[in-house]
Amino acid sequence: MQKNKETKNFGAYMDRTIKLIKWKYTQAFKEANIDITTEQWVLLDSLSQKDGISQNELGNGSFKNAPTVSRIIDLLCKKGLTKREPSPNDRRKHHIFLTSKGKKTYQKVLPVVEDLRRKGWNGLTHEDYQQFIRIMDQIFSNFEES
Amino acid sequence: MQKNKETKNFGAYMDRTIKLIKWKYTQAFKEANIDITTEQWVLLDSLSQKDGISQNELGNGSFKNAPTVSRIIDLLCKKGLTKREPSPNDRRKHHIFLTSKGKKTYQKVLPVVEDLRRKGWNGLTHEDYQQFIRIMDQIFSNFEES
DNA sequence: CAACAATATTTGTCATAGCAAATATATTAA
């Protein structure tokens, strides 16, 4: 006998919402004439906080695996927004730095992203945010532990 | 003057959580010896509720665009889980049906998915679910309308 | 030191996703 018969298909809601969010980011970047993807923005944002960290650290901070980070950094380097520098201490590592163009781009994108974040949370309160974080963290740890 | 200075980076939480959810689904399918991906499951699930719908309808129900649906159905057909049948009314359309193998697979996957859904919501209440849906819907409509 | 294990990154392959364009068919308008 199944006790809790009604299961919650929360994944579909998150999937739907996150797809729309990413699409909105893409549109907003396009409108602002910024040639960058949402995921590239995620790494630029990490670098703006800790410039010079390794690809490994970038991956940990953004929940991306090593190959994905490697390829996104490839693209960012091609666009001239970041540069790789070999670590003097550990020659397996690369330190990733924002170039001056990368810093300029970051400054240009930041207000666009802040607008999107504000707009996305419109009609919701700080208490809602605490609920949101609590629920997300609970789901995360439900799956993480096992 | 920026009034609401503190913006909420809710996207990162959702991104992190949904990645873990998908990974758990993948692992669970593997452990149950079910050769299927999470996104393939999404379409099987739609078909189990409305067998014979078009790819277009499948896409609307799952927030996937037409090319993505087309390719996932290709794979499901290759695996023998679905079949395409030309619509007699409108020869542009295909009706997609679960094969008997597809139905068997669905029945095999369903309890695994229900376990995952229950496990994912562990420690959370039905009220939490209502909060969750409310917040997701609000974010969605914040972006949808504009 | 030599062998082995661990770590950081890269490369290859496949699945998913978005976008644009091609194709086929259906609908509407002139």
Next chain:
DNA sequence: TTAATATATTTGCTATGACAAATATTGTTG
């Protein structure tokens, strides 16, 4: 009816993401 338009699907291209394996380097252990 023909021409223009709209719809359903497919195909090509690129980005992201997961996984496995290859490579380079570092750390550990005998």
